Amino acid sequence: MPKLLEVRDLTKRFGGLTAVSGVSFSVDEGDIFGIIGPNGAGKTTLFNVIAGHFRPTSGTVSLGGQDISGHACDEIARRGIARTFQAVHVFGAHTVRENLRRAQVLRWRHSPRGYFSSRKAVADSARLSEVAEFIGIGSVLDLPAGGLAYGLQKMLGVGMAIMVAPRLLLMDEPAAGLNSSEKKEAGRLIRRLRDELGMTILLVEHDMPLVMGSCDRILVVNRGEPLALGTPAEIKADASVIDAYLGEDYDFA
Numbered sequence: 001m002p003k004l005l006e007v008r009d010l011t012k013r014f015g016g017l018t019a020v021s022g023v024s025f026s027v028d029e030g031d032i033f034g035i036i037g038p039n040g041a042g043k044t045t046l047f048n049v050i051a052g053h054f055r056p057t058s059g060t061v062s063l064g065g066q067d068i069s070g071h072a073c074d075e076i077a078r079r080g081i082a083r084t085f086q087a088v089h090v091f092g093a094h095t096v097r098e099n100l101r102r103a104q105v106l107r108w109r110h111s112p113r114g115y116f117s118s119r120k121a122v123a124d125s126a127r128l129s130e131v132a133e134f135i136g137i138g139s140v141l142d143l144p145a146g147g148l149a150y151g152l153q154k155m156l157g158v159g160m161a162i163m164v165a166p167r168l169l170l171m172d173e174p175a176a177g178l179n180s181s182e183k184k185e186a187g188r189l190i191r192r193l194r195d196e197l198g199m200t201i202l203l204v205e206h207d208m209p210l211v212m213g214s215c216d217r218i219l220v221v222n223r224g225e226p227l228a229l230g231t232p233a234e235i236k237a238d239a240s241v242i243d244a245y246l247g248e249d250y251d252f253a
């Protein structure tokens with residue numbers, strides 16, 4: 001069986017700057033796979049290459065055994081990769097429902113009119129309610145997204161990504177900007193996405209309790225280069241990771 005995601009020797013340069021350098025890893029179906037490392041290490045760039053926002057300078061990305069490197073991002077989305085963004089990324093003047101609907105329709109860009117008159121749109125409206133309940137925003141569907149608390153806007157970003165039932169979800173710092181109880185809630189949501197919806201998740205996050213408590217395996221990157229790959233227990237104990245990122249007195253509680 002091919003791995004769900006296989007990244008091989010991936011490099012991305014911006015002019016003279018090498019943001020990602022020779023990174024390889026693979027993710028099994030049903031895993032929560034973490035990518036951690038200092039600011040500017042290349043984590044978001046790695047996501048941007050996997051999701052098709054940037055072409056790799058060299059190296060390959062395969063999904064379910066098929067090479068998707070350099071494909072356009074809407075083509076990659078159709079093949080089953082969705083993402084959430086590091087910053088809040090919602091249409092603030094539109095209602096929560098419209099935001100979720102928009103995320104759905106993106107897949108039908110070639111024929112939005114056909115979409116709205118289709119039976120699929122009816123089925124999708126049931127899905128919209130299910131997704132909203134799942135992520136805990138069912139009671140605010142008709143409010144403008146821009147008026148929601150920051151934490152709820154981030155949850156909406158997750159909802160928008162899962163509307164299309166992706167096989168692989170890339171989450172870029174889902175807990176950034178959340179308070180400590182919202183962070184715990186975000187961790188629970190990530191585990192439920194895997195356990196209850198069967199999603200495979202690639203998680204970039206600086207919140208170590210969340211990463212260590214949720215991930216099956218973790219890749220550490222530093223200055224674009226792979227530094228370590230292992231289970232949470234192995235990564236916590238890795239001297240090079242402590243030195244480059246975690247620090248001696250890191251508190252995992």
Ligand SMILES: Nc1ncnc2c1ncn2[C@@H]1O[C@H](COP(=O)(O)OP(=O)(O)OP(=O)(O)O)[C@@H](O)[C@H]1O
Nearest residue numbers: 014017019037038039040041042043044045046086
């Ligand atoms: N579009 C771009 N053009 C030029 N340089 C870029 C571009 N995107 C990212 N970079 C550079 O690539 C490097 C890696 O940035 P990236 O955003 O991937 O880091 P990161 O690991 O996500 O950091 P953070 O934890 O702060 O989000 C940085 O030096 C950044 O300035």
Ligand SMILES: [Mg+2]
Nearest residue numbers: 043044045086
């Ligand atoms: Mg980033």
